[in-house]
Amino acid sequence: MEEKKIPIRVLIAKPGLDGHDMGAKVVVRALRDAGMEAIYTGLRQSVDQIIRAAVQEDVDVIGLSVLSGAHLGLAEKTLKKLKEERVEDKLLILGGVIPREDVPRLKEIGVAEVFPVGSLFTDIVAFLEKAVKK
Amino acid sequence: MNSPAEIKDRIKREEEIWRQECLGRKAVPEERSTSGLPLKIVYTPLDLDLIEFSEKIGFPGKYPFTRGVYPTMYRGNFWTMRQYAGFATPEETNRRYKNLLAQGQPGLSVAFDLPTQCGYDSDNPLIEEEVGKVGVAVDTLRDMEIIFEGIPLDRITTSFTINPTASIILAMYIAVAEKQGVPVAKIGGTLQNDILKEYLARGTQIFPPRPSLRLIADLIEYCKDHVPKMNTISISGYHVREAGANAIQEVAYCLSSAVVYVEEVLKRGMGIDEFAPRLSFIFSCGLDLFEEVAKFRAARQLWAEIAKEKFGARDPRSMMLRFFAGTMASCYTAREPLNNIVRATVCALSGILGGVNALHVTGYDEAYATPTEDSTRMALRVQQILAYETGISKVADPLGGSYYLESLTERMAREISQVMKKIEEDGGMLACIEKGKIQQAVLQQAYETTKAIQKGEKVRVGENRFQAKDIREPDLALQKADADVLRHQVESLRRVKAERDEQKVREALAQVKEAASSAQNLLPSLIQAVKVYATNGEMVNALKEVFGEYKEAGNL
Numbered sequence: 001m002e003e004k005k006i007p008i009r010v011l012i013a014k015p016g017l018d019g020h021d022m023g024a025k026v027v028v029r030a031l032r033d034a035g036m037e038a039i040y041t042g043l044r045q046s047v048d049q050i051i052r053a054a055v056q057e058d059v060d061v062i063g064l065s066v067l068s069g070a071h072l073g074l075a076e077k078t079l080k081k082l083k084e085e086r087v088e089d090k091l092l093i094l095g096g097v098i099p100r101e102d103v104p105r106l107k108e109i110g111v112a113e114v115f116p117v118g119s120l121f122t123d124i125v126a127f128l129e130k131a132v133k134k
Numbered sequence: 135m136n137s138p139a140e141i142k143d144r145i146k147r148e149e150e151i152w153r154q155e156c157l158g159r160k161a162v163p164e165e166r167s168t169s170g171l172p173l174k175i176v177y178t179p180l181d182l183d184l185i186e187f188s189e190k191i192g193f194p195g196k197y198p199f200t201r202g203v204y205p206t207m208y209r210g211n212f213w214t215m216r217q218y219a220g221f222a223t224p225e226e227t228n229r230r231y232k233n234l235l236a237q238g239q240p241g242l243s244v245a246f247d248l249p250t251q252c253g254y255d256s257d258n259p260l261i262e263e264e265v266g267k268v269g270v271a272v273d274t275l276r277d278m279e280i281i282f283e284g285i286p287l288d289r290i291t292t293s294f295t296i297n298p299t300a301s302i303i304l305a306m307y308i309a310v311a312e313k314q315g316v317p318v319a320k321i322g323g324t325l326q327n328d329i330l331k332e333y334l335a336r337g338t339q340i341f342p343p344r345p346s347l348r349l350i351a352d353l354i355e356y357c358k359d360h361v362p363k364m365n366t367i368s369i370s371g372y373h374v375r376e377a378g379a380n381a382i383q384e385v386a387y388c389l390s391s392a393v394v395y396v397e398e399v400l401k402r403g404m405g406i407d408e409f410a411p412r413l414s415f416i417f418s419c420g421l422d423l424f425e426e427v428a429k430f431r432a433a434r435q436l437w438a439e440i441a442k443e444k445f446g447a448r449d450p451r452s453m454m455l456r457f458f459a460g461t462m463a464s465c466y467t468a469r470e471p472l473n474n475i476v477r478a479t480v481c482a483l484s485g486i487l488g489g490v491n492a493l494h495v496t497g498y499d500e501a502y503a504t505p506t507e508d509s510t511r512m513a514l515r516v517q518q519i520l521a522y523e524t525g526i527s528k529v530a531d532p533l534g535g536s537y538y539l540e541s542l543t544e545r546m547a548r549e550i551s552q553v554m555k556k557i558e559e560d561g562g563m564l565a566c567i568e569k570g571k572i573q574q575a576v577l578q579q580a581y582e583t584t585k586a587i588q589k590g591e592k593v594r595v596g597e598n599r600f601q602a603k604d605i606r607e608p609d610l611a612l613q614k615a616d617a618d619v620l621r622h623q624v625e626s627l628r629r630v631k632a633e634r635d636e637q638k639v640r641e642a643l644a645q646v647k648e649a650a651s652s653a654q655n656l657l658p659s660l661i662q663a664v665k666v667y668a669t670n671g672e673m674v675n676a677l678k679e680v681f682g683e684y685k686e687a688g689n690l
Contacts, residue, residue, distance in 0.1 A: 018248065022576075022577070044252075101609065
């Protein structure tokens with residue numbers, strides 16, 4: 001008998017004041033179409049709110065959508081908070097306007113993967129399916 | 135002698151012969167416009183048959199204004215070339231404006247940072263990374279005084295890209311005028327002030343919809359009596375289009391929003407002609423040239439009909455859809471960025487051939503940078519070359535009469551009306567937004583388009599087709615957060631707070647809350663509050679206590 005796969009749970013979040021969330025929303029749709037359970041936080045989330053939602057929803061992955069250039073600071077804050085709350089097993093991925101040259105540093109500090117504007121849905125899905133242990 | 139009926143029959147026969155001789159049994163692929171309208175291989179006078187010239191097309195400057203809002207359009211007076219730009223501190227903004235004025239540009243455009251737009255003060259630690267980033271930080275009247283220091287408000291007009299806090303910004307502008315000794319009746323400009331599109335696509339909303347509409351109506355009413363030269367609102371389709379809506383939805387959602395605003399103001403007993411002449415609109419200019427031109431013509435025609443038939447307007451100025459447009463940045467690519475100059479040109483062309491009244495061309499580096507001097511200059515050059523070197527401005531509505539364009543205009547008008555009718559049936563634009571219906575429709579459209587791009591079905595030259603092998607995307611040139619700007623603003627604000635009369639501020643804020651809790655127009659109490667240097671955040675918080683905060687429609 002084939003084992004029923006437990007769906008991967010992903011929280012997609014918009015930190016800060018930026019109100020452009022169509023990118024975040026279409027990724028949520030794509031993840032759902034791929035059989036994952038994706039939740040969108042809505043706008044103007046603080047890092048604390050994001051972590052709290054991630055714990056409450058018991059997600060496997062947190063995805064931050066950042067277009068403001070504040071990605072390094074936000075990634076650092078989020079990873080620190082994940083550690084504090086003892087939920088470091090949750091993966092952190094980033095999407096949005098992220099300069100190529102910042103990707104190595106982001107991965108160094110613990111970001112699992114970066115998906116800048118133009119990333120294919122299929123790539124995001126493939127990465128998560130591989131990276132999340134279920 | 136050939137009667138019209140005989141001519142028609144002859145053309146019909148000739149078309150049939152053409153089909154048989156030239157097309158034969160060849161399978162011709164079907165084509166649709168970008169928003170999905172089926173397109174014929176070619177159009178003929180027979181396609182004009184159904185469209186009444188006098189009723190639907192007419193002359194520029196006359197109802198239904200399909201061909202343009204002014205009789206001679208650009209002959210003598212080009213559209214306004216208004217490039218949107220932002221600067222970090224009030225002092226820098228003042229310097230830049232003085233430069234522009236010296237260069238002969240009497241129209242200023244103010245971009246505000248996100249904290250200002252969303253009602254947070256620069257000293258709020260939650261938002262410190264955003265201070266001065268996408269525009270100028272304005273915390274109190276002091277900042278507005280600095281921005282317009284040495285700039286007489288009766289000699290310029292100012293466009294403010296501000297929405298939920300538009301009344302606060304207007305209150306400050308009025309206070310500055312009074313300090314300068316300029317009669318408030320002489321100041322003019324435009325306030326964006328369109329809250330519905332914030333909920334849909336732009337995201338700077340603060341309060342829930344109903345109190346937000348009240349604020350907008352308060353502003354329109356106040357300006358009717360005290361600031362008659364101010365364009366009180368710029369009802370926008372641009373943002374929802376960039377968020378994924380198609381050209382038909384862009385106009386339908388925009389005009390349906392306009393209906394909400396007009397109805398809100400009419401509820402107060404004002405006559406339509408008392409305020410409608412000061413309504414303005416914002417659209418996008420896309421790449422599907424003919425569809426875009428048809429869109430603008432259809433939009434003008436529909437608004438004229440709505441103003442006259444639905445609202446009983448008598449003043450032709452109430453029926454004139456005047457619009458500002460920006461070239462669509464979402465069609466730009468990061469790869470091979472100079473290609474975007476071509477895209478910018480086609481988009482700008484669609485606006486000009488479509489009768490735009492003011493135009494912004496987006497810089498070619500939009501996909502990866504905050505605009506540089508080079509890309510800003512290039513953007514302005516696109517406008518200037520089209521204006522001065524091509525001759526397209528010499529004739530009003532130059533594409534009018536094209537069998538294709540007239541047919542497409544009529545079809546667009548019909549499709550837009552259908553969408554608007556459905557919205558009315560579902561309770562109106564406000565109800566549809568509250569139920570999340572519009573958001574769903576836009577997201578669906580955005581998702582389909584993104585998938586089509588990722589599959590290569592929607593071509594983006596250089597990016598998903600004809601990719602050059604050894605060219606890579608340019609590096610992102612992002613604006614780094616400037617610690618100096620934050621420090622400067624925080625210090626500025628600290629000084630204002632230290633020097634103001636706290637008692638007066640407390641009283642003024644109490645007045646604001648009282649006015650908000652009653653049916654009083656909020657402008658007088660806001661003007662009083664800004665004059666005693668209450669901060670943007672303080673005034674917004676006072677209003678939040680009465681109005682509450684917006685909660686996004688749950689289900690994605």
